[in-house]
Amino acid sequence: MDPVTAAEVMNVLARAFTQEPDGDGRRVRQELSALIGAETSAGSVESEVWRRAAAAPGDSLFRRLLADALTEAARTRPPLMAGLVRLARSSPRPAVQPRAVTGTSGGHGNTIDGAAQLYGPTVQARDVQGGIHIHAAPVPASPSPAFRPSVPRQLRSVPGHFAGRESELGGLDRLLVQKPGSSQLLVVVSGPAGVGKTTLVSKWLHSVGEEFPDGQMYADLRGHVNLGTEPAGTVSATGPAEAAGPATPTEILGQFLRALGVVSVPADLAEQASLWRSVTAGLRMAVMLDNAFTAAQVRPLLPGGPDGLVVVTSRRRLTGLGVDGAVFRPLGVLDPAASLELLAHGVGSRRTAGELRAAREVVALCAGLPLALCLASARLAARPRQSLRTLADALARDAGPLTVLEIEGEAAVRNALDASYTVLTADAARLYRRLGLLPVGTFDVRTAAAACGVSVGSAEGPLDELIEANLVEDIGPDVCRFHDLVRAHARDRAARDESESARTETLRRVCDWFLATVTAAEERLTPAQFTLPRDYLYPSDLPLPFSDDAGALAWLDGHRLDLMAFVRIASDSGWDDCAWQLVDAAWPLFLRRRHYDLWIEAHEIGLAAARRAGNSTAERQMLNSGAIGLDAAGRIDDAIVWYEESLRAARAAGDVRDEGQALHGLGACCRNAGRLDAAVPHLTRAIAAWESCGYLRGVALSQVVLGEIALAVDEPQRAVAYFTRARDTLTAVKDPHDTARALAFLGRARVCAGEYAPGAAQLGEALAVFTRSGSLHWQARTLEMLGESAREHGDMIMAVDAYTRALALHEVTSPADADRMRDRLESLERPPAGPSQEGVTSE
Template structure:
């Protein structure tokens, strides 16, 4: 650090001072200092249920039946914690279940979770592992294990005493549902499916099959959209419309939306339109779909030219949700144009408004939209729309990467169709929030690019998603993305990108406790870097190999790799890499009960990291340095260093490293005989590990308190 000015003040804290909240001590620390970090802000209970449409009507008997199943009033049966609502496509299963669960919000103070299991999606059903990750994070688990068995175990732990309601929408099989069932008696799971899922009876499920709306309820639904007066003027035609829609709420809503937009059109005109048979979806065999087809055809034909274009452009995309920016990119139009056309599709009941600035298709509507695109647009036009959307996601994710992890942005981007759209975030938190909110769509476009052999697009998207993986630790997505990215880089013939995918993917494998696989990826990266003569990449691979061997307990194999990394990085002038490697060597020395050597490594590492202005990693070196000094008998200085590092981690929100620092403080307190302080530090560390690192939480819980 530079020389302080002569008129600078020395900041000295002495005696028994106590510091509350985040603080960074810049100068001398004396005496028994205590740093009290503020407790993390508690996450509110998740309330993820979709909003209930304003047009919901009827279903009183169905709601009463669900009440009876839940409370056990039906024929003296016991109350149920698992209920399956089945019925044909478009019959209103999702809306009914959502309406009922909204009415029970007070029964479930720990939250209400929702997931679309995508049972009939063109992209295939959602995996249980994907949904468990989503649920665990919603409940507050900051880091979720990659292994499915560990996820399921963590889910059981989180739900054992929780009073939560879970809605599993659009399930495909009983096997897809079982891993998602909560563990405790105070919860409720509601599953919706076109199938009856009778296999779930073995799990104690109660079954409720949903039928079409009664004629009176269907007429009431129509009235809510077009007004009582119009229905009263043409009662026969109104009944005919409901009958032609087979009492399916989806079909009635789509049909009535057309009437609502044409106040002078007669109801009979719509009835006549619905009565015309068309052949676009005749291959569909699921009950109710042909009826919906007729309503969709009638509504599509009266869309404005722009809305019809957007309908056809979005339908074939491999996305589950859409916003105005995706719509604008797909059509090469302005944001204002896209917002207006999306509003028109929502008004026509061809899209569902499911949240702030977010829409989705009902799966039957998306099938219809794909059919319309196939019938009216050329393959080239459909492919260009997908490419434009991929380009927009690449542009936007890259902007997030530049903001959040600028050091990672070292490889070029090949954007064929620049969108010209404004970036949807303005600071680091909102950039990370955007990546998180769009992670499912980002993975969808990566898969789509890989499937079409758009090699450069695929690996560049993966590279741009690095902050999402590094900060939020979606292990499944991290590993899958880099497997696709690695193949794409090879297909692109880009050896530098291939090494990037190997190194970034290996970090994910190691973080997911797949250490041997990570070491294999690093070894492949090292061979590739040597062939390319890239010294800096060789150092990265060597550090990775050393870290993997050290994690696996193979210290004798780890140390030579780490020294080679230092030598290479020293020769090419990369001091940050040298410093990071010295942290690992210091950890090894500390584990081998050589605190003197550890102090030397950590001191050098911290100086190097401060010199390159890396405060987070400098704090990592400092906390280890403090622990090494405490182990060497320099207890006061060691504790002060650990507490200074803890304050830095608290200030930056680095919860995992707060937990590591607290664990080290606990060990140091126990060694000096202060068991009360040791228990307090340990409890605080465990609370943070529970939401950042399940494996560390398990290790700390399983270890005897005196070790």
């Protein structure tokens, strides 16, 4: 018999996947058995079959038919077919690279090679006697920060009442099976509002999760927020527009990169996108981009490498992504049978069967939109004595001629929302309207209480009522959100049922609550930071959402976009003091998390607000802290302009401490720009100013920068003197982080001065402090100094170890520094040219 080609086998496999089995699948099984039973050349079929089978989703029709058809065929080709049967039945997770394992026992060789892929503990044996015990290695109690955090699994959960969509899910399965190995798969699922795009994609991605072992990312691009004609943040007849607006690629890339362990994200979009592609180049990862508005919003978010999957949902078709190889899958409304099933999930099958005609009318009036059906069923479920006929008549009376499909379903949803809204209690309806005014992505019971000016206890009941009515989504512990259309409806009801003064009061109450909460976090995280007075129109006594430092920083970071939205609203509403105070209170967020884009934008708004308010002290505060952000983001010339303005303002006000701050900033900027001669006079004057007003910590910080300059010009003894004084002062004022920085530099200076052993010991002490505090940036810097010191001392083993550890940290904090460290490792065999401080900064 002639050899069987890979194409012949794959044709049968394709038919097994794309066709429903006839009866018990006998025909498919017979065809495949006949082909595999033929005399084949070794390797002519096996690799292609394995590759296609391994790519199939674990619960797809392909695997089910494959397992059935190959059971009989395995008898004729055991080496190939037995492995395929195991693959089809076990649903393994393919790895990025295949591994070969070889062992021997009693003269018998055991080999796993070809496309075999192993995961976790694996046993291979010829004969087994007795029991087999498999032990997994324990998880370290304190994993090194150099390693990436746990694999992100960010997909939204799928509601239990999911119904229908078998055809759509099968079509997505086929796309994944047929995906070329040389390129990633980009799918755009589009359709009208409320049609269930997000739920469908979430359902499918959960079902194929094992195919993407490196993570599943999720981002809401907010593509249909703030698309009207009014400026963001204005208070109008329809309430404030969504201040956050559509998500920018910068915002989402920062979110994704941090989820993958990147600590220091570049400020520039091009750099962020490049880093994102580099980090994901070798990963099998799925990315869901929800609620996209334009192709341009999506394109920078596409990961690198050929093994990824990106699924985009949008109300628009996004045909512009066709040039990126996108596959388009429009999603229509549910058919009547699936719609009736979804309604029955919510109200009970007996109830729908008892009023089948009325149930079908409700389904028709909801036009197959899952959102409208869920809202209608929630109303019926909450009123078990109400008939379906009553609801059907109400929807028909309110809707009039059905024009749902012509306007993307908004009329049907509005009718269902109005029906749900009118039966709310007065307190729940009031909360619904006021939450609709807020420019926040998510909210909790404290936000709800602030919006209504009540206690947390008084807000819990109305919020629970909104959740039960499916008007608010409960997406986590004490975290809720609106669906886009529900938010628009709530805002519309606020415009109709709340006075203008009530709408303004709601915004200011929540704005003041944010200010109080952010200020409490600032006082906890940076107690030594000078805090300007706060002004509250509506003081809040609500409980704080955190109880320790870690919780305070996590809350700030998690609510940073909400915070920025209120900064913009306060500025647009003329609440200038509130605007700059919100920016001032967010200092620990900017300092610790370094979201450069938000840091700079916030201070630009805060500076303008402080100037409008005529508060010169606040103006200098905005200039100084904003300039630090500009310098950290690499915009050194802009930072110098801000510091020069601050210096003039401080001298005009006679504020010596602020004068010292501006001079120190100018010196640090000049040092970072390589203008060392210009840096020293600024720093010297800063020290003099701070000594005159008794600000010893500032004196020490300027001495650290002077010590760095001394090292850069190869004057280690002078550097030792600066760092020693700075360390002693910072220890006295109880600043452990900056004490460790001074200690690290002191150790490096002593090595450069010929004292290798004591200098290396001090570097080790500083490294221990940074490791305990989790400061990856300064761990990497200190390891770099240790490696350089060891290289100069001739200890190449220690130098390689320190550089390698520094490289691992730099890869998640600074791509540019990581490239520099690779160059250092490659040049270790070359003789050292002398002490070097390349790349060491005081930031």
